[in-house]
Amino acid sequence: MSSGPAQRTLDAARRLLKTLFANGETRLRLAVLELEEERARLLGLMLLVGASLVLLLLGVATLTALVVIIFWDSYRIAAIAISSGVLIATSLLLSLIAMRKARRHTLFKETLKQFATDRALLELEQDANAEHKR
Numbered sequence: 001m002s003s004g005p006a007q008r009t010l011d012a013a014r015r016l017l018k019t020l021f022a023n024g025e026t027r028l029r030l031a032v033l034e035l036e037e038e039r040a041r042l043l044g045l046m047l048l049v050g051a052s053l054v055l056l057l058l059g060v061a062t063l064t065a066l067v068v069i070i071f072w073d074s075y076r077i078a079a080i081a082i083s084s085g086v087l088i089a090t091s092l093l094l095s096l097i098a099m100r101k102a103r104r105h106t107l108f109k110e111t112l113k114q115f116a117t118d119r120a121l122l123e124l125e126q127d128a129n130a131e132h133k134r
Contacts, residue, residue, distance in 0.1 A: 041101075048101075052091045052092075059084050066084055
């Protein structure tokens with residue numbers, strides 16, 4: 001087989017396509033992995049929100065019972081007030097944790113970082129090729 005300029009160009013094009021497909025597959029696998037992690041994170045976030053809402057509901061129910069019982073004997077009121085306060089405070093704490101987690105997360109952060117690295121490497125390679133041609 002001849003190894004002329006046309007054949008070498010064709011071989012280089014094949015290697016380039018093979019590399020592009022391999023890189024694309026790697027990036028796609030990274031995106032799928034991050035999507036799976038995001039799904040797990042959202043499930044945890046939903047559980048926190050659900051627990052917060054249940055505790056808030058229990059706190060409001062207990063607070064309502066407090067209002068009903070307010071005219072009963074003296075020590076029952078303190079126990080109900082403390083119970084509802086603890087439930088409501090726990091609900092608010094869980095809500096704050098959920099909001100903080102939701103705000104500080106970027107979807108596909110690692111994939112985007114890898115694309116930025118790839119772009120920087122391609123720019124360096126282009127600059128090196130331009131310098132070499134001079």
